[in-house]
Amino acid sequence: MFALSDILQHRFAALKSSADFWSLRHVQETRESYWVRRRVAQAPSFVDDAGAMLSVRIAGVEAYAATSDLSQAGLQAALERAEQMAQVLAGHNLLDLGSLLQPTEQSDDVMPGYEQPLAGATHWFELLMAESALIPRDARLVDSHVGLTFTCHEQIYFNSAGARLRRAQRYVFPQVGVTASDEHDSQSRSFGGSHMARQGGAEVLQQLGVIGSAARIADEALQLLLAPNTPNGSRDLLLMPDQMILQIHESIGHPLELDRILGDERNFAGTSFIRQEDFGHYRYGSPLLNVSFDPGVPGELSSYRHDDDGTPAERHLLIRDGILQRPLGGALSQWRSGLPGVANSRACSWNRPPIDRMANLNLEPGDKSLAELVGGIEHGILMSNNRSWSIDDARNKFQFGCEWGQLIENGELKGVVKNPNYRGISARFWRNLRAVGDASTFEILGTPYCGKGEPNQVIRVGHASPACVFADIDVFGGAA
Amino acid sequence: MGARQHFSELLAYLQGQVGGEEGFTLAYAAEVSSFIRFNQGQVRQAGQVQQIYATLSLYQGQHHAESKLALSGELEEDLTRVQQSLQRLRLILPTLSDDPYLRLNREAWRSELAAAGEPLDAAAMAEQIVSAGRGLDLVGFLAVGPQYQGFASSWGAFGWYAASSFNLEFSLFHGNGQAVKSAYAGEQWDVQAFARKLDVARQQLDFLGRPAKSLQPGSYRAYLAPAALEELVSLFCWGFGAQALASGGSPLQRLFNGKAELSPLVTMEECIEGGLAPAFTPEGPRQPLRLISQGRAGERLVSSRSAAEYGLIANGACSGEYPLSLRLHGGELDEQDVLQRLGTGLYIGNLWYGNFSDLPAGRLTGMTRFATFWVEDGQIQAPVSTMRFDDSLFDFLGPQLEALSREPELLLPGGTYGARQTGSMALPGALLSRFTLTL
Numbered sequence: 056m057f058a059l060s061d062i063l064q065h066r067f068a069a070l071k072s073s074a075d076f077w078s079l080r081h082v083q084e085t086r087e088s089y090w091v092r093r094r095v096a097q098a099p100s101f102v103d104d105a106g107a108m109l110s111v112r113i114a115g116v117e118a119y120a121a122t123s124d125l126s127q128a129g130l131q132a133a134l135e136r137a138e139q140m141a142q143v144l145a146g147h148n149l150l151d152l153g154s155l156l157q158p159t160e161q162s163d164d165v166m167p168g169y170e171q172p173l174a175g176a177t178h179w180f181e182l183l184m185a186e187s188a189l190i191p192r193d194a195r196l197v198d199s200h201v202g203l204t205f206t207c208h209e210q211i212y213f214n215s216a217g218a219r220l221r222r223a224q225r226y227v228f229p230q231v232g233v234t235a236s237d238e239h240d241s242q243s244r245s246f247g248g249s250h251m252a253r254q255g256g257a258e259v260l261q262q263l264g265v266i267g268s269a270a271r272i273a274d275e276a277l278q279l280l281l282a283p284n285t286p287n288g289s290r291d292l293l294l295m296p297d298q299m300i301l302q303i304h305e306s307i308g309h310p311l312e313l314d315r316i317l318g319d320e321r322n323f324a325g326t327s328f329i330r331q332e333d334f335g336h337y338r339y340g341s342p343l344l345n346v347s348f349d350p351g352v353p354g355e356l357s358s359y360r361h362d363d364d365g366t367p368a369e370r371h372l373l374i375r376d377g378i379l380q381r382p383l384g385g386a387l388s389q390w391r392s393g394l395p396g397v398a399n400s401r402a403c404s405w406n407r408p409p410i411d412r413m414a415n416l417n418l419e420p421g422d423k424s425l426a427e428l429v430g431g432i433e434h435g436i437l438m439s440n441n442r443s444w445s446i447d448d449a450r451n452k453f454q455f456g457c458e459w460g461q462l463i464e465n466g467e468l469k470g471v472v473k474n475p476n477y478r479g480i481s482a483r484f485w486r487n488l489r490a491v492g493d494a495s496t497f498e499i500l501g502t503p504y505c506g507k508g509e510p511n512q513v514i515r516v517g518h519a520s521p522a523c524v525f526a527d528i529d530v531f532g533g534a535a
Numbered sequence: 536m537g538a539r540q541h542f543s544e545l546l547a548y549l550q551g552q553v554g555g556e557e558g559f560t561l562a563y564a565a566e567v568s569s570f571i572r573f574n575q576g577q578v579r580q581a582g583q584v585q586q587i588y589a590t591l592s593l594y595q596g597q598h599h600a601e602s603k604l605a606l607s608g609e610l611e612e613d614l615t616r617v618q619q620s621l622q623r624l625r626l627i628l629p630t631l632s633d634d635p636y637l638r639l640n641r642e643a644w645r646s647e648l649a650a651a652g653e654p655l656d657a658a659a660m661a662e663q664i665v666s667a668g669r670g671l672d673l674v675g676f677l678a679v680g681p682q683y684q685g686f687a688s689s690w691g692a693f694g695w696y697a698a699s700s701f702n703l704e705f706s707l708f709h710g711n712g713q714a715v716k717s718a719y720a721g722e723q724w725d726v727q728a729f730a731r732k733l734d735v736a737r738q739q740l741d742f743l744g745r746p747a748k749s750l751q752p753g754s755y756r757a758y759l760a761p762a763a764l765e766e767l768v769s770l771f772c773w774g775f776g777a778q779a780l781a782s783g784g785s786p787l788q789r790l791f792n793g794k795a796e797l798s799p800l801v802t803m804e805e806c807i808e809g810g811l812a813p814a815f816t817p818e819g820p821r822q823p824l825r826l827i828s829q830g831r832a833g834e835r836l837v838s839s840r841s842a843a844e845y846g847l848i849a850n851g852a853c854s855g856e857y858p859l860s861l862r863l864h865g866g867e868l869d870e871q872d873v874l875q876r877l878g879t880g881l882y883i884g885n886l887w888y889g890n891f892s893d894l895p896a897g898r899l900t901g902m903t904r905f906a907t908f909w910v911e912d913g914q915i916q917a918p919v920s921t922m923r924f925d926d927s928l929f930d931f932l933g934p935q936l937e938a939l940s941r942e943p944e945l946l947l948p949g950g951t952y953g954a955r956q957t958g959s960m961a962l963p964g965a966l967l968s969r970f971t972l973t974l
Contacts, residue, residue, distance in 0.1 A: 096632050098592070101623065103604040103616070106586065119582035124607040136583050140569075143658040147665045149577040177630045198782035236783030238792075241895045243784070319574050321714065322674040322706045325887075325904075406584045445890040447902040447921045452974050454900050454923060456892060474893050478923070478974050509676035510570045510584075510951035533893030534927060 056170060056223050059083070059125070060211055063107075066127050067213045070134055074111040074141070076157055077134060078214035080363065081107040081125070082405035089176060090202040091183040094190075099176050106405035109133045113141040115153035121406040155390050157216045158365030164222040167353070168256050169207075179203055182266075189270040190233060195280060196273055197241075198234040203227075203260075206503075212365060220361050226515060227259040228252040228503055231269050235276040242279035242473055244272045244458050247297050248441055252501045252515065253354045262354070275459065278471050284532030285460050285472040291435035291489070292477055292528040293428055296498035298457050300518035301441040303418055304505070306481035307339070307346055308516070310450035311373060312507075313384025314411040317391055324507045325448030328482055329379070331392055337379040340485030345419035346374040348383065348397040356501030356517035357414035361398065364409050368398035373416075377485075384411050403512040410508050415501075415517035421491025428490055428524050435463040436530055438475045446481075454478040474533030484525065492521030536610060538565050538587075538683040539649070539695060545589060545606075546687045548614050552621060553593070553689055558641070560692075562590040562817055563685035566955055569657030571677040573705065576668040578661060583680075586954070591617065593624035597633035600624050638843040640819040643691025648814065652699040652722045655679045660701065663726050667733055668705075671740075674714075675705030678955055684813050694815035698722065698957075703729070704949045706905065707736050713743035713918045716762075716885055716905040720947040739884075739906050748909045748917040750972060756880030757970035758873055761944040761962045766886040768861065768962060770899055771928055775805075775826050776856025777841035786897045786928065790832045795897075795929045797830040798936040802864040805836065810860020811947060812958040816853040824850060826858070830933075862961040866939030875913040876938065876966055882908040882915065883970075886924070897928040900973070923974040931967050940964040 059081065067079050086102040106123040107130060118140035122133040186201045205227055212220040231246035246268050253259045260266055294302060310327040314320060317331075329337070350358050350368035359368055366386045373380055384392065385400025388411050401412040429437070443456030460475030461468050501517035536544075542563045553559045565587040572580040587608055592601040602620040606613040657679040664677065681699040686692065702720040717736040719729050759767070774785035789795040805824040807814050814821055818838055825833040836852035853859070868876060884906030892898040900923060907919045927933075940963040948956040 095635060098599045098601055098634065099627065099631070100600070101602045101620075103602070103620070104588075105605050108582075110582075117580075121582065121584040121586070123586055123605045124609060126607070126609065126612075129607065129609070133585075140581050140583060140658065144571075144578050144581055144661060147578045147662060149574050149579045175630075176627055180632070198784065234783045241783030241788070317574075318674065319572065319579055321574075321708060322676055322704060322716070326712075406586050408580060408582060443890045443892065443894075443900075445888045445900050445902065445923075447923070448887060448904050449921070452902065452921065452923050454890075454892070454925070454974070456890075476892055480974075506952065509572050510568075510678065513952055534896035534898045 056165070057209060057211060057221055060221065063211055064213060064219070066130055069127060070131055072111065072134055072138065074113045074138055076112040076215055078110045078212065079107055079130070080405065081211045083209045084206060084404065086204060086206045088202065088204045089179045089183055090200065091187045092200045093198065094187045096180050096184065104404065108405050108408065109137050111137045111141055112152055113138060114145060115151035116141045116145050116148045117152055118144065119408050150391065155387065157214055158218045159216045160365065160367070161219040162360060164360040166224040166254050169223045169225055171256055173205055173256060186231065186266065186269045189267065190273045193277065195235045195237055195277060196233055197236045199273070200230065200232050201269060202230040214365070218365050220365055222359060224254055225256060226252060226356060226503065227255055229260055229263065229265040231265060231272055233273045233276040235280040237280060240280060242276055243442070244276040244279060245440065246272060247500065249504050250297055250300055250441065250500050250502045252356050252503050253499065254356060254358060255354050279459070279473045282471045282473040285436065285475040285530060287531040289527050290530050291432045292525045292530065293432060293435060293437040293463065293522060294525070295437065295439040295522050296496065296500060296520045297440045298438055299418065299520035299523055300500050301444055301455060303346070303416060303518055303520060304413065304516065305444060305446050306450055306453055306484065308383065308413040308416045310481060311383045312411045313382040313388035313392060313394065313396060316382065317388060320507065323509050325450065328449040328451040331394060334379055334381060334394055338377055338486065339374050339379045340377045341488040342377045343421055343488050343491045344374055344377045344485055345372060347372050347417050347419060348399065349415045349417050350398065352415055352417070352499060352517070352519065355415045355499050355519060356515045358517065362400045363402045364400040366398040366400065371397050383413060385409070401514055403514045407508070407510060407512045412507065412514050413505060413516040417519040418521065420494045420497045420521040422493050423490050424493055425496050425522055428492055428522055429463055429468055430466040431490055432463045432524060433465060436475060437461040437463060437468065438477065451481045453481060472532065475530065476532065477528050477530045479528055487526045487528065488523060489526045490524040492523060496522040539697065541608065541610065542685040542695070544610055545613065545617060548617065550689065556595050558594040558689040560592045560686070560688045560817060563683065564588050564954060565683040566680060568678055568680040568955055571657060571661045573664065573673055573675045576671055576673045577665055589617065591620050591624065593621065593628060594639065595628050597635070597637050598628045598631045599634060599637060600627050600631065636840050636843040638839045640839055640849065641690040642819065644820055646694040646815045646820055649695065649697040650699065650722060655699060655701055655724060660724055663729065664703070667730055671737070672708040673705055674708060675703060677701065677703045678951060682955055682957065684957070686815060686817050692819065694813065696813035702947055702949050707740050709740055709743045711744065713747065714905050715739040715743060718949065742908060742915050743918045745917045747920045749920045750922055752973050754969045754971050756877060757967045758877045758882050759965045759967065760884050761946060761964050763883045763886045764962050764965050765946050765960055766889050766901060767899060767928065768863070768960065770889045771897065772861055773855070773857040775836045775858060777835045777837040777845055777847055778856060780835055781845050786891065786894050788895060789897065789929065791835065797827060797929065797932045798934065799829040800866055800936055800939055801827055801830050801932055803827040804862045805858040806860045806862045809862070809961065810959045812859035816851060818849065818853060819851050821851040821859065859958040862943060863963060865941045865943050865963040868938040868940045868966055870940055873940065873964065874910055874915070877910050878913060879911045881919065881970065882910050892925050898925065899928060900925040922972045924970060925973040926971040931970055935967045935969045936965060937968050938966040
């Protein structure tokens with residue numbers, strides 16, 4: 056762990072710069088992926104990535120240079136490229152960052168169990184093949200996969216103000232999916248799609264319940280193939296946690312990103328229907344809605360002590376009793392806007408700069424069991440596991456689709472329906488939140504795939520949520 | 536050391552290390568990229584990234600595994616990293632089971648293209664962009680610099696691609712929040728050409744100042760500009776892949792199983808000439824393919840793995856089996872006649888955030904974004920507030936497709952996830968007699 060720390064610290068200390076401030080952020084990431092498709096083990100894949108980003112500030116102008124050459128000469132050359140960029144662009148810069156404070160802390164942030172070694176490829180392939188064998192041999196089951204990805208991520212940050220921040224984490228991402236198809240239609244069912252990832256080790260597989268799930272998933276794919284389409288019309292909507300996290304991500308997380316509100320993302324990821332003046336009083340949802348930025352949940356995908364700019368990370372409620380409190384904005388965005396924020400300045404790797412991102416964004420549990428949630432619905436539908444998502448550039452008009460639907464009539468779960476979709480408008484949708492599940496319905500999930508930024512970045516975000524009920528939502532099925 | 540020499544030295548080293556029953560492939564991807572973001576007409580964030588990645592795959596019999604590693608550019612250091620990866624793969628190969636679908640292309644082939652462009656000055660471009668955009672709320676992103684891709688195998692394959700290019704995507708925002716988006720990309724920066732692009736966008740900005748028209752959900756005549764059509768085609772073009780078609784995962788399965796057709800106006804090809812992607816993939820030299828011919832299914836993209844699994848013939852498609860240089864043939868609609876032929880309806884400049892409402896049925900959804908106008912009697916009347924569409928490709932590229940514009944526009948990818956994308960699409964605009972809006 057932190058094998059290059061001493062060498063990098065020595066090299067950082069030896070860098071020569073006339074900048075007012077400079078920093079080095081080194082990332083080393085190793086990844087191993089194992090995959091079985093249609094009962095055939097695929098070639099294992101290994102990734103060893105490492106590099107450093109050197110950032111400078113000269114007369115209020117910042118610039119960066121990233122390099123995979125970690126020699127003294129390579130780091131010095133990168134630092135000089137960043138200095139040159141800052142000097143050439145002086146006078147054209149949007150922001151004068153001369154008064155932005157810099158971190159000075161020294162801290163290590165190591166995930167519990169990080170140094171506990173994982174089993175080797177043979178073990179994982181045996182496990183995946185056994186899981187794959189649970190999928191029955193049925194001609195309609197035309198495709199299946201079972202996969203595992205382990206990623207070890209170590210980051211070391213130094214700056215010229217004396218900070219030294221080190222972080223070591225491992226991420227576990229299991230996947231199971233089955234597609235059933237006949238001459239008329241195809242339906243897929245999966246183990247949480249791309250939303251079942253956590254920090255940890257082999258124990259995560261048990262915690263998430265992936266072992267032994269393939270038979271159920273295959274059966275549900277076949278059920279969907281035979282199921283009628285979701286009927287069109289207005290219904291109460293019960294979203295399970297594996298869809299709630301997508302709903303939270305797209306229509307709370309992204310619109311609360313402060314760099315979007317400040318206009319940085321207007322050319323690509325978009326803007327927000329939320330304005331700077333909305334914080335502190337805007338009614339985002341019903342009084343049942345409480346949403347936290349919580350970097351301290353053990354095992355959640357984006358738990359950390361400091362963000363990638365070195366700001367200490369703390370839990371904050373972003374929405375309290377339905378009222379908007381604070382945005383997802385790191386130290387720079389807070390400085391620009393004068394708003395309070397959170398420690399969410401994050402970069403996906405050494406070759407991309409930190410920007411405002413989600414981290415762990417969670418919806419706090421309420422007081423209803425799942426039976427009570429279902430029992431309280433007269434005419435509704437349960438939807439589970441996202442398969443399609445689309446939302447406008449202000450994060451307002453959305454349409455989401457799920458793998459699994461079950462109608463609810465008079466407080467009872469009824470038949471399975473396929474192609475369950477729903478659409479709405481963020482600014483109204485959360486105000487229709489009518490019931491929130493208790494801790495027994497609460498699940499800690501997360502996705503490795505959140506895209507944003509120019510240059511583009513894909514980053515890991517954690518989400519945890521109970522099941523929730525929304526009143527009078529426009530639902531509809533597919534064309535088939 | 537130049538990138539090509541670096542790649543060649545790594546290859547020579549591996550050729551000396553790997554022999555007997557072993558074989559290897561080596562893929563190489565490097566870039567030196569300046570990235571500059573703009574907001575409010577000024578530079579918001581700027582930097583440079585130098586990165587080199589190599590992917591080594593080792594084969595022995597029906598066993599194989601791959602290792603991707605970041606390289607420093609310093610040969611001695613990099614040879615050590617490659618050697619370590621090789622040892623790791625050697626240790627793991629005997630523990631793997633046979634891969635029955637391993638049918639690697641073991642032919643010797645050679646493909647080399649190195650564009651000799653002038654060095655590009657990102658800082659000078661940024662100064663010109665800031666200067667030209669003075670007084671405008673310009674938001675954008677400039678990516679500049681050389682890119683290198685290589686592929687070689689122990690069986691004699693050798694491919695090399697080097698190009699230096701820039702890609703500027705920018706938006707101009709009106710004070711009312713409406714915006715127009717444009718792009719300028721190429722190998723030689725011409726400040727006059729950029730000024731012309733900016734002028735065209737600025738003219739559209741004038742229309743965006745008019746009070747926005749709110750539409751009700753329903754069906755409308757519509758013209759999709761090439762950039763709007765790109766969002767739709769990007770959504771379904773991976774569906775030409777043999778695996779997706781065989782495994783129920785393709786939105787084009789109804790087309791390829793003969794249960795649906797598109798308009799006879801639709802002919803699509805995967806091109807080699809005229810595109811900007813390398814002429815090779817790790818599967819070998821790419822082949823020109825007629826994917827849709829006058830609305831009917833044509834060839835599919837077949838990797839060597841799918842060929843083995845489904846009894847097909849491989850055609851040089853990459854392992855992901857998506858097109859790299861897709862071209863939709865143009866039609867008979869002249870650009871200057873677009874508004875007149877549209878008459879009354881929607882002129883849609885861009886679509887955004889597409890996904891599937893019902894994948895097997897080819898039903899797509901997404902949003903309008905940037906420069907979408909309401910047109911009456913061939914005259915632009917007003918910008919349109921953001922609307923959601925939900926429609927089937929078998930309708931809007933089927934009976935509802937009235938005409939395609941004459942000249943397909945070359946659209947370069949602006950994506951920079953992990954690395955700057957290569958490849959391209961050439962698409963005309965599409966005049967539709969009906970396009971369905973839902974929210």
